[in-house]
Amino acid sequence: MTENWTTLRELLLPAVGARGRAVESALRGAIRDGQLAAGLRLPSSRDLAAQLGVSRGTVTSAYGQLVAEGYLTSRHGSGTRVAEGIGRATPPAEPARPARQWRFDLRPGLPALGAFPRAEWAAATRSALADLPDEALGYPDPSGWPELRAELAGYLGRVRAVTATAGDVVITHGAAEGLSLLASVVGGRIAVEEPGHPGQVEMLRANGSTPVPTTVDEHGIDVDALRRNGCRAVVVTAAHQFPLGVALRPARRHALLAWARDHDGLIIEDDYDAEHRYDRPALRAVQAMEPSRVAYLGSVSKTLAPALRLGWLVLPPALRATTVRRKEVTDLGCSPLPQAAFATLLRSGGYDRHLRRTRALYRTRRDALLGAIADRLPDWEPVGVAAGLHVVLRLPAGTDDAATSALLAGRGVNAPALSTYATHPPYPGLVLGYAATTPDRLRAAVAEIARITRPGGR
Structure with missing residues (x-):
């Protein structure tokens, strides 16, 4: 039977x-x-x-x-x-603390999650799974799925001028793991941009490195300050600095590479949102200028969704073997299934089509935000608007941006202060993400900010 x-x-x-x-x-x-x-x-x-x-x-x-x-x-x-009510009594679980319900959540860092290409991703997953050999379901290559590494090498060379072969690429659980791997391999003092992302500082510390804040101005990271701080590695967001939004100027790029040569240093290039640009052409990656001195970081967290946990490292030859070994002993490699699906999406052109759609979507949202600011907050200056998923709203001199942010938070508007990203910010400001919010909601958010910060005004 x-x-x-x-x-x-x-x-x-x-x-x-x-x-x-x-x-x-x-x-x-x-x-x-x-x-x-x-x-x-x-x-x-x-x-x-x-x-x-x-x-x-x-x-x-x-x-x-x-x-x-x-x-x-x-x-x-x-x-x-x-049956219910039978058995050993267990202490009641501590109630989960509810997440803050913002009326307007303008924190930076999130793409439009509703724009995730579900149908194309599902089709890519089905196609990849059908073609996946049985042996691919065993423990993976710690460097990553070979087909994805080859597709990424071609894609990054095409859109960012990155110089790489499949052998130079290591697949990671997002850019966060890539930075953590480099921190554990390189160690010591690593320069970080000031202002910069607090998460980078935490990851470096958690992996045995000492982050050293290094000033950023309107031209990008201050290389003279970098020369003085005694670091042998530096993390830069060259294409669109976070959070100020400036691009690293050509003279600074050359000076940064000269620093790396003079100090046998490593440049860790975090290319976190270079695909999103509106009023300027694409920039070549710093890695393209001297691959032996630059470790290039990227991910799909700002293009598809953070939940996929897919990222990559393009490594100089001196770091490849040690980094791959570190990856192997920490997590045995990333799952081949989403890697194979992403490789299919890249190969089919689905990823490029998605980026064209979202670039147009984000331009519309950015324009709505800028228009509302010009109308309701004309003396607050938007900075870093040509690319990315956020703007910095520069407040009038003497404004306490932390107090302004707290005032807005009390009324349900999440608008982080620039001072939360720096010990000594260059000016008071608010860091506003716009990618995850519709144009109408962005206009309503700016109107609410104006009402809160300007009693009796419009």
Whole structure:
């Protein structure tokens, strides 16, 4: 007779021999001790009898007795379940602290999650899974799925002028893991931009490095300050500095590479949102100018969705073997399934099509935000508007941006202060993300900011 695998459920009970009462006693004890939770569906009498090596009648009799005692419930069509209110009392779980419900959430860093290409991703996943060989379901290559590394090398060369082969690419769980790997491999003092992303500082510290804040001005990172701070590595967001939004000027790029040569230093280029540009052409990656001195970081967190946890490192030759080994001993590599799906999306042109759509979407949202600021807050200057997913709203000199941000937060508007990204910010400001908010909501948010910060005004 064919086994009905759709109802098969395993249940761990002590050896009971052939005695009927032993099955009943074992079940009663497991329920009392909390091993079998309230509401849990038990195996069918046939299944449990086969598992315990007793007759089906023995299990049926035990179930019937425990139903009569109130330990179990039995309904036609829903099987036999452990009754509610039976068993060892457990302390109530501490209630989860509810997430803050913002009326307007303008924090930077999130793309439009509703624009994720679900249909194309599902099709790419089905296609990749159909083509995936059986051996790919074992432990993966810690460097990453070979087909994805090859596709990425071609894509990054095409759109960012990155110089790489598949062998130079390591797939990571987002750019965060890439930075963590480099921090653990390089170690020591690593310069970070000031202002910059607090998360970078935390990751470097957590992986044994010492972050050293280094000033950023309107031309990008101050290389003279970098020369003075004694670091052998630096993290830069050259294409669109976070959070100020400036691009690293050509003279600074050349000076940065000269620093790396003079100090045998490493440039860690975090290219976190270079795909999103509106009023300026694409910039070549710094890595393209001297691949032996630059480790290039990227991910899909700002283009597709952070939930995919897909990123990449393009490494100089001196760091490849050590970084791959570190990746192997920390997590054995990333799952090949999403890697294969992303490789398919790249190969089919679906990723490029998605970026064209979202670039137009984000331009519309940025324009709505800038128009509302010009109308309602004309003396507040937007900075870094030509690219990216956020702007810095420069406030009048002497404004306390932390107090302004707190005032807005009290009225349900999440608008982080620039001072939260720097010990000594260059000016007071608010850092406003716009990618995840519709044009109408952006206009309403700016109107609310104006009402809150300008009592009696428009």
